[in-house]
Amino acid sequence: MENVIELKHVDKSFGDFHLKNISMVVKKGYITGFIGGNGVGKSTTIKLIMNLLQPDSGSISIFGLNYKQYEKMIKQRIGFVFDENMFYEQLTLAEMKDIIRPSYINWDEKQFNHYVEQFELPLNKKIKSFSKGMMMKASLTIALSHHAELIIMDEPTSGLDPIFRRELLDILHHIMQDGDKTIFFSTHITTDLERIADYITFIHNGELIFTKKTYEIAEEYALVKGGMELLDRDTEQEFISIRKSNAGFEALTSNKARIEDIFGDLVLVERPTIEELMFYTKKGAK
Numbered sequence: 001m002e003n004v005i006e007l008k009h010v011d012k013s014f015g016d017f018h019l020k021n022i023s024m025v026v027k028k029g030y031i032t033g034f035i036g037g038n039g040v041g042k043s044t045t046i047k048l049i050m051n052l053l054q055p056d057s058g059s060i061s062i063f064g065l066n067y068k069q070y071e072k073m074i075k076q077r078i079g080f081v082f083d084e085n086m087f088y089e090q091l092t093l094a095e096m097k098d099i100i101r102p103s104y105i106n107w108d109e110k111q112f113n114h115y116v117e118q119f120e121l122p123l124n125k126k127i128k129s130f131s132k133g134m135m136m137k138a139s140l141t142i143a144l145s146h147h148a149e150l151i152i153m154d155e156p157t158s159g160l161d162p163i164f165r166r167e168l169l170d171i172l173h174h175i176m177q178d179g180d181k182t183i184f185f186s187t188h189i190t191t192d193l194e195r196i197a198d199y200i201t202f203i204h205n206g207e208l209i210f211t212k213k214t215y216e217i218a219e220e221y222a223l224v225k226g227g228m229e230l231l232d233r234d235t236e237q238e239f240i241s242i243r244k245s246n247a248g249f250e251a252l253t254s255n256k257a258r259i260e261d262i263f264g265d266l267v268l269v270e271r272p273t274i275e276e277l278m279f280y281t282k283k284g285a286k
């Protein structure tokens with residue numbers, strides 16, 4: 001399976017913040033969701049992947065190519081969708097398109113018109129009058145009109161209402177039918193991932209926790225609930241983190257099978273949501 005994005009031992013520091021020894025891959029033909037709490041390094045990683053920042057050490061390759069020699073070639077093949085407005089607000093979408101079009105060898109006017117129609121975007125209204133949802137659709141239209149093979153999105157669903165979020169996820173799902181495309185997107189909204197992500201990459205405090213197939217997470221991780229009498233110094237070591245209360249404990253494990261061996265049916269073993277996974281991992285790291 002081809003890796004569209006590959007980071008090897010990437011480090012990047014800003015003052016107190018360190019992105020530490022990140023090695024990760026994004027596989028071709030899949031949707032990978034990129035999760036982590038506030039300020040853990042998601043945008044920094046995306047900027048490194050886009051060559052908007054350079055790593056202090058380590059290497060980054062996109063489509064197997066490095067930015068030093070092949071920047072132009074790589075950028076032709078990426079569609080970058082920000083959560084911020086990246087257009088000139090005083091222009092209309094038609095005018096903006098005329099500025100962007102010459103930069104792309106593969107620009108496809110028919111495709112542009114197709115998405116403008118599908119997304120019901122006004123061509124002749126100033127972009128400053130666009131809602132956040134319209135802006136997102138415009139951004140995606142541009143990415144799809146130059147036949148980007150890799151679509152990278154930083155928080156595409158933040159600030160969108162639930163109906164539009166769902167619509168956007170459907171659009172992304174539809175884009176994937178093409179087979180050649182790869183989507184990498186960061187989000188805080190974990191239910192979005194449960195809906196469409198094939199892989200999940202999780203970072204915390206500048207460190208990569210894992211990249212896993214979404215369904216594997218449910219197989220390996222478990223939320224375990226039981227009585228306090230089951231916990232002692234040894235059994236506590238089996239968990240990533242534990243929340244204790246008068247009613248008993250609730251804890252996260254990354255080794256569901258082992259917990260089942262140790263506790264049998266003395267505990268309740270449930271499938272964690274991605275939100276619970278993030279919550280307990282953060283707690284465990286403290």
Ligand SMILES: Nc1ncnc2c1ncn2[C@@H]1O[C@H](COP(=O)(O)OP(=O)(O)OP(=O)(O)O)[C@@H](O)[C@H]1O
Nearest residue numbers: 014015017036037038039040041042043044045188
């Ligand atoms: N250009 C910069 N100069 C200095 N510090 C920066 C710069 N960019 C990011 N940081 C710091 O690096 C850390 C990680 O930021 P980053 O934007 O990557 O996090 P994030 O995971 O995307 O967070 P959020 O989900 O809140 O957007 C933060 O502490 C931030 O303040």
